[in-house]
Amino acid sequence: MAKVKVPRKSTAIDMTAMCDVAFLLLTFFILSAKPKVQDPLHADIPASTTIAALPETDFSSLLVAQGKVVFSVEGADIRMETLKGMADQYKISFTPEEIKQFASLDGYGFPISFLKQYLAMPSSERAKYAPTGVPVDTTDNNELYWWVKNARKADKLVHSKELRIAIKGDSKEEYPTIAKIIKTLQKQKVNKFGLITSLRTVTK
Amino acid sequence: MAELDTSGGGKKDGGKIRTKKKNARVDLTAMVDLAFLLITFFILTTTLQKPKAMDLTMPDKDEKDDTRLPVPETRTMTVLLGSNNKVEWFMGMPSKPLTAPTVTGFGKTGIRESLMEKSKQVLAASGKPMIVIIKPSDKSTYADMVTMMDELNIVGNEQRAIVDISPVEVDLLKRDNVY
Numbered sequence: 001m002a003k004v005k006v007p008r009k010s011t012a013i014d015m016t017a018m019c020d021v022a023f024l025l026l027t028f029f030i031l032s033a034k035p036k037v038q039d040p041l042h043a044d045i046p047a048s049t050t051i052a053a054l055p056e057t058d059f060s061s062l063l064v065a066q067g068k069v070v071f072s073v074e075g076a077d078i079r080m081e082t083l084k085g086m087a088d089q090y091k092i093s094f095t096p097e098e099i100k101q102f103a104s105l106d107g108y109g110f111p112i113s114f115l116k117q118y119l120a121m122p123s124s125e126r127a128k129y130a131p132t133g134v135p136v137d138t139t140d141n142n143e144l145y146w147w148v149k150n151a152r153k154a155d156k157l158v159h160s161k162e163l164r165i166a167i168k169g170d171s172k173e174e175y176p177t178i179a180k181i182i183k184t185l186q187k188q189k190v191n192k193f194g195l196i197t198s199l200r201t202v203t204k
Numbered sequence: 205m206a207e208l209d210t211s212g213g214g215k216k217d218g219g220k221i222r223t224k225k226k227n228a229r230v231d232l233t234a235m236v237d238l239a240f241l242l243i244t245f246f247i248l249t250t251t252l253q254k255p256k257a258m259d260l261t262m263p264d265k266d267e268k269d270d271t272r273l274p275v276p277e278t279r280t281m282t283v284l285l286g287s288n289n290k291v292e293w294f295m296g297m298p299s300k301p302l303t304a305p306t307v308t309g310f311g312k313t314g315i316r317e318s319l320m321e322k323s324k325q326v327l328a329a330s331g332k333p334m335i336v337i338i339k340p341s342d343k344s345t346y347a348d349m350v351t352m353m354d355e356l357n358i359v360g361n362e363q364r365a366i367v368d369i370s371p372v373e374v375d376l377l378k379r380d381n382v383y
Contacts, residue, residue: 012231015231015232015233015235015236016232018232018236019232019235019236019239022236022239022240022243023239025239025243026239026242026243026246029243029246029247029250030246032250033246033249033250034250045255046346046347046350046351048256048258048350048351048353048354048357049354049357049358050256050257050258050354050357051256052256052257052258052259053256053257054255054256054257055257064346166257168255169346169350170346171345171346171347171350172345172346172347173345173346173347174342174343174344174345174346175285175340175341175342175343175344175345175346175348175349176342177346178346178349179340179368182262182366186262186264189264191261191262191263191264192259192260192261192262193259193260194257194258194259194260195257195258195259195260195350195353196255196256196257196258197255197256197257197258197350197354198255198256199256200354
């Protein structure tokens with residue numbers, strides 16, 4: 001019998017195209033990934049079965065942990081407008097440089113009287129200050145009330161949309177703290193807001 | 205392709221010096237492996253870390269508004285949130301509840317079971333959905349409130365409200381050691 005000679009083929013495949021595709025996808029995912037913002041306060045958020053995702057714009061969140069509140073709002077333009085509103089409210093004037101600094105802040109968790117000093121610091125210095133919380137109480141004139149009010153005004157002005165407000169609370173947070181914040185929101189007729197939760201699969 | 209032009213480098217005028225032709229093909233397998241590993245990592249981290257928002261609508265607090273309707277006690281279930289993730293529920297008024305206040309926990313065998321059962325009974329008796337009033341006490345945590353709202357979402361209850369707790373109900377919680 002004649003021997004059939006099978007030509008030996010090289011097992012090496014050209015990986016170039018595959019490599020190109022892989023890196024293209026990688027680049028896409030890296031760029032589309034939102035850098036995870038380190039929360040100024042550690043909050044262990046409760047789980048729920050809600051699947052509605054958070055809005056990315058026209059959105060303000062109130063981080064609540066250890067009895068303290070950190071106020072934040074999305075969008076540099078809205079932050080700037082909010083600060084202008086706060087400046088009018090509390091009769092503090094901010095320089096354009098300070099307003100620019102504020103626009104890059106992720107959240108603010110101090111009394112308003114500390115803001116000017118806080119903005120003057122370099123960001124490395126800021127990290128040393130643990131948030132003491134935006135003052136909030138049951139009176140009509142607390143600082144959180146005005147932060148939220150001005151942020152809502154700013155959003156109406158800049159994007160002519162209604163600002164969505166969400167509470168991001170720590171699981172172990174005692175209810176009275178949350179109740180105080182809800183009361184503050186209800187005082188300005190914000191009766192509908194979100195509670196930020198992580199996803200939990202239904203146990204049936 | 206991944207081959208580079210390696211033929212250059214020799215003398216132009218036909219001299220004898222010749223560089224050795226090397227194959228510049230690089231094995232890209234390891235690189236592709238790494239790239240796909242990173243892709244996997246990024247896909248998983250971007251989709252799983254998205255927080256969700258549960259909508260919460262509070263009853264209007266405006267005192268001038270007189271359009272509030274009284275709630276029939278037979279259709280009302282009150283859930284008191286106590287300490288240590290315990291809840292206490294009863295039907296009707298706190299002063300003369302229609303069913304004895306029961307202490308239970310969250311989850312399938314806890315409040316969800318009672319919610320399901322009672323909402324069925326109420327629907328059968330009156331043809332209208334049950335109204336659930338949640339009253340978080342000062343000893344309850346934020347997670348309790350969220351879990352309770354979530355239980356109502358699971359059961360499919362639409363008529364609910366978060367209301368401030370009254371001293372009578374605090375006493376009730378104290379009596380049953382969940383305050």
